[in-house]
Amino acid sequence: MTASLAMLLQSQLDPKLTAEGLLAQMRSDWPELDQSLLRLGEVPSEGDGTEDAGADDSPMQCLEYGDHLIALMPIPVQIGDDIAQICAHSRLWPDATPAPVDYAAHTIVTVMRFSDDGQEPNLVAQAALLSQVVASAIAVSDSNVAVYFGSANHVVLPGLFRELTQASLPEPMPIAWVAINVGQNPQGVMTGHTRGMDMLGLMDIEIPATADTAEGVFSRLTGIVDYLIENGMVISDGDTLGATDEERIRVVYGPSALDPERQVMRLQSEEIAPTKPAKSWWARLLN
Incomplete structure (x- = not known):
């Protein structure tokens, strides 16, 4: 069982954000979903691998979509991470918009698949379902101040996230799921890395040093992210990627330089x- 997870950072917990309200909003937002599979769910009992939420007074709200459980867990505290720093580094958080450092609560939104059919879950499709849930939750409650993907360590404005899901899905939306970070290291060498690919069942990418420009690094990372999302982990350890006649890029699996x-x-x-130019026939005779 692999869970896909996001968080709604909130000015306060909103009693309007209920399973019933979310169910109605999802049916309105996403008519392409099989409505017969979308229904209210039961709060899981302890010991089934989900949150410790077996008591009758659990605040968890649950839906089901086919063999997926959709769970919302409201928590009346901040998440503990430096939200100002996260906003400063998130490309989907406008520089002119202040970081919501005074938010008071958050709701964990989780989508996970329960099945014993032995098949690997489609984590890209699961991330899409998670995004639909989050987008509908944004419409249900006006207390949401940010959407936070912990796997990517970045945030998105709620209104922008809802617009992205409505414009992008059912196509993948890596711009919201995956953070692409580019910059110079202390030695002035350009580097880049992604974060968030693990939620999609893929490996993150790191470029420790390159002579490329920032735009070139960003374009290379974006292209590989899109390729892996479409094709899966088809780039193996030791593979080489095309570059120029003077340089090639080798893929090496290994520990992250950051973690x-x-x-x-x-x-x-x-x-x-x-390659040295071949000698002419007469030069070979003379030597």
Whole structure:
């Protein structure tokens, strides 16, 4: 069982954000969903691998879609992360919009699949369902001040997130799911990395050093993210990617430079030694 998770940061817990209200909003927002599979769900009991929420007075709200459980857990405190710093580094958070540092609560939104059919879950489709749930929850409650993807460590304005889901789905929306970070290291060398691919069942990408411009690094990372989301983990350890006649890029699986406990795809530049021009027939005779 693999869960897809996001958080709604809120000015306060909103009693309007109920399973019943969310169910009605989802049916209105997403008519393409199989309505016969979308229904109210039961709060899971302890020991089934979900939140500790077996008591009758649990605040958890639950829906089901087919063999997926959709759970909302409201918590009347902040998440503890530095939201101002996260907003400053999130490309979907406008610079002119102040970070909501005074938010008072958050709701954890989780989508997970329960099935014993032995098949690997489609985590991209599961992320899409999670996004539909979050977008509808934004419409139900006006207390939401940010959408936070912990796996990517970035935030999105609620209104912008809802617009993105309505404009993008059912196509994947990596711009909201995956953070792409580009910058210079202390030595002035350009680097880049992604965060959030693990929620999609894929490996994050890191470029430890490159002579490319910031725009080039961003374009390369964006292209690989899109390719992996469409095709799966088809880039193997040791593969080479096309670059120029003088340079090639080798893919190396290994520990992240930012978090050694995580495995990532590192893109390492390798120079290609120039081939010596062949001697002419008369030069070979003379030598």
